[in-house]
Amino acid sequence: MPLTQVNLPVRLGLAMWSHNHWQQSLYGSGCKAGERLAKYAEVFHTVEGNTTFYATPGIPTVKKWHQATEDDFRFTFKLPQAITHQNQLVHCDQLLADFFTTMAPLEGKIGLWKIQLPAHFGPAALPALEKFLKRLPANYPIGVEVRHPAFFAKGEEEKQLNRLLVEHGANRIIMDSRPVFAAPPTTEAVIDAHQHKPKVPVHAIATADYPMIRFIGHHDDASNDAFFANWLVRLPQWLRDGKQPYLFIHTPDNNHAPELATRLYHMLQKKAADTKLPDVDLPKAEPDPQITLL
Numbered sequence: 001m002p003l004t005q006v007n008l009p010v011r012l013g014l015a016m017w018s019h020n021h022w023q024q025s026l027y028g029s030g031c032k033a034g035e036r037l038a039k040y041a042e043v044f045h046t047v048e049g050n051t052t053f054y055a056t057p058g059i060p061t062v063k064k065w066h067q068a069t070e071d072d073f074r075f076t077f078k079l080p081q082a083i084t085h086q087n088q089l090v091h092c093d094q095l096l097a098d099f100f101t102t103m104a105p106l107e108g109k110i111g112l113w114k115i116q117l118p119a120h121f122g123p124a125a126l127p128a129l130e131k132f133l134k135r136l137p138a139n140y141p142i143g144v145e146v147r148h149p150a151f152f153a154k155g156e157e158e159k160q161l162n163r164l165l166v167e168h169g170a171n172r173i174i175m176d177s178r179p180v181f182a183a184p185p186t187t188e189a190v191i192d193a194h195q196h197k198p199k200v201p202v203h204a205i206a207t208a209d210y211p212m213i214r215f216i217g218h219h220d221d222a223s224n225d226a227f228f229a230n231w232l233v234r235l236p237q238w239l240r241d242g243k244q245p246y247l248f249i250h251t252p253d254n255n256h257a258p259e260l261a262t263r264l265y266h267m268l269q270k271k272a273a274d275t276k277l278p279d280v281d282l283p284k285a286e287p288d289p290q291i292t293l294l
Contacts, residue, residue: 009239011074011111011246012265013046014257015214021255037068044261046111048214048248049077053116056080056102063105074111076143076212076246077103085118088125089132096135111246112143112171112210119198122148123157126164133168143212145173152201165207172207175200179218179227180252189253190219204234211238212246217260219252228264232271 017040023029027039040047051057065075078084080099083092103110113136117129129144136142144165150157165172177197185191197216205211213231217224231247238245249261 009244010235010268011046011244012261012268013044013048013076013246013248014040014261015048015050015248015250015254017041017047019254019257021253022258026258034064035068037065041069041073043258045072046074046076046246046248048114049075052099052103053078053081053084056099059102059105062103066105066109069109071108073109074246075106075109076112076114076248077110078114078116084115088121089115089117089128093135110141112141112212114143114145114173114212115170116145116173117147119147119149121146123150123160126160130164130168133164133170138169141210142168142170142208143173143210144170145175145214147198147200149200152203154203158203162205162207169208171210171212172203172205173212173214174202174204175214175216176202176227176231177216178202179224180216180250182223182227183218183220183252187219187252193252202230204230206238206241206243206245209243210246211243212248214248214250215264216250217252217257219256221256221260221263224260224264225267228267232267235268236271236275 018033018036022036023031026043027036031039069075080095083089083095083099087095115129115132121129133142146161151161152158162172164170175198177199180190180193180197181199183190183193185194193216204213215224215228215231218227235245235247247264249257249264251257251260
């Protein structure tokens, strides 16, 4: 499954492409459920494909996803939990082969295959990760998300992880959950986010060419600006280094994620203009002119 990346300096997207709350905003009132991905892809150039973590879709469904998107769209699918959590990356060759066979119709539209590891996957398991990465085709773009505290302690164990990722050209996925944990737990969505989202330090390191940021936003749009300020510095630096970052925007219930993504996009746009970055054409992370974000 060869990768052909289109030269978009920053790929901006959301945690999903189908959400009922976006019917009157991102999609437009006349959009049917089966048309949502196509509408989403008119605005954003990438999406987090988390559904594959829980169940592998059928080949007809995968073909529909391919038909609904243009050639420059990029999916970032999680590997199934049977591989990453249940089998801990070992004794799973057939599971992995079956998954990639099913996803084959999306050849050329994969931004990253995401390996999300559980919190108990610690330094002692790094040999399993190394063997797993060695088994993957060299041209597969990989992102690895870790949650074990040792990988955020800035000690030898974290350095060992980073060296491993650099050696295999794998991107360390960066979780920035500071904004949502700064929100008071006064709504059901924020309480749920506090219970289920990882609260880990933000280590903004690019171990390969496609660093990914998962920005878990505050429910109040303006409250995110201070937390996003660091990324307004880091993203341009990565662009100057020739990297292509992926930036995914979440909110506690994702109801207003498109609006927050639009806000942050304009901040990035202004930063690019102010710093006179060469050839920076940020993605069109704003609605179609016929759609009004509420």
